[in-house]
Amino acid sequence: MKNENNKVLVAYYSATGTTEKVAKEVASATSGRLFEIEPEKEYTSADLNWNDRNSRSSVEMNDMSSRPAIKNGILNLDSIETVFIGYPIWWDQAPRVVNTFIDSNDLKGKRIITFCTSGGSTIDGSTRALCETYPKLDITQGKCLNGTPESGIEAWIKSLGF
Numbered sequence: 001m002k003n004e005n006n007k008v009l010v011a012y013y014s015a016t017g018t019t020e021k022v023a024k025e026v027a028s029a030t031s032g033r034l035f036e037i038e039p040e041k042e043y044t045s046a047d048l049n050w051n052d053r054n055s056r057s058s059v060e061m062n063d064m065s066s067r068p069a070i071k072n073g074i075l076n077l078d079s080i081e082t083v084f085i086g087y088p089i090w091w092d093q094a095p096r097v098v099n100t101f102i103d104s105n106d107l108k109g110k111r112i113i114t115f116c117t118s119g120g121s122t123i124d125g126s127t128r129a130l131c132e133t134y135p136k137l138d139i140t141q142g143k144c145l146n147g148t149p150e151s152g153i154e155a156w157i158k159s160l161g162f
């Protein structure tokens with residue numbers, strides 16, 4: 001195990017564990033610090049039901065300004081230069097708790113790189129929306145890591161200059 005790289009943070013949200021698995025691999029490939037974005041109120045399976053227009057996730061994703069509360073979201077990022085942000089795609093977007101995390105921290109001047117998992121959607125729409133919401137932040141579109149083997153994640157991280 002390499003020493004932790006105190007210049008890299010890998011922040012992720014994962015409702016059902018898929019993104020968590022790849023986030024751990026991104027953290028391992030960068031030797032970065034892993035941080036789980038945890039909603040104050042966990043999402044139940046009823047909350048995640050995308051067939052229900054009134055489920056919590058549907059209601060939040062229909063509201064651009066929704067910012068569900070998160071636990072321990074304010075971090076000391078003084079030494080951090082690069083922040084990877086990972087999330088599952090919800091309705092072609094990053095879940096709103098990701099916005100809560102971004103709003104809670106001063107990420108100006110840091111290199112932000114997205115990654116995601118999904119049922120098939122690309123990462124494009126979600127990163128575009130984050131860039132539009134946060135025009136002052138330096139956000140680079142990363143990768144959708146569905147089914148990407150650890151060696152593929154390592155190769156991607158290497159291609160970014162780590």
Ligand SMILES: Cc1cc2nc3c(=O)[nH]c(=O)nc-3n(C[C@H](O)[C@H](O)[C@H](O)COP(=O)(O)O)c2cc1C
Binds near residue numbers: 118
């Ligand atoms: C509310 C909700 C909305 C979703 N919307 C999409 C979508 O628009 N496109 C897609 O490909 N997958 C969609 N998915 C599937 C998730 O992105 C996918 O299962 C993801 O890998 C879950 O990651 P997790 O286990 O880290 O939560 C959605 C899942 C949920 C719960």
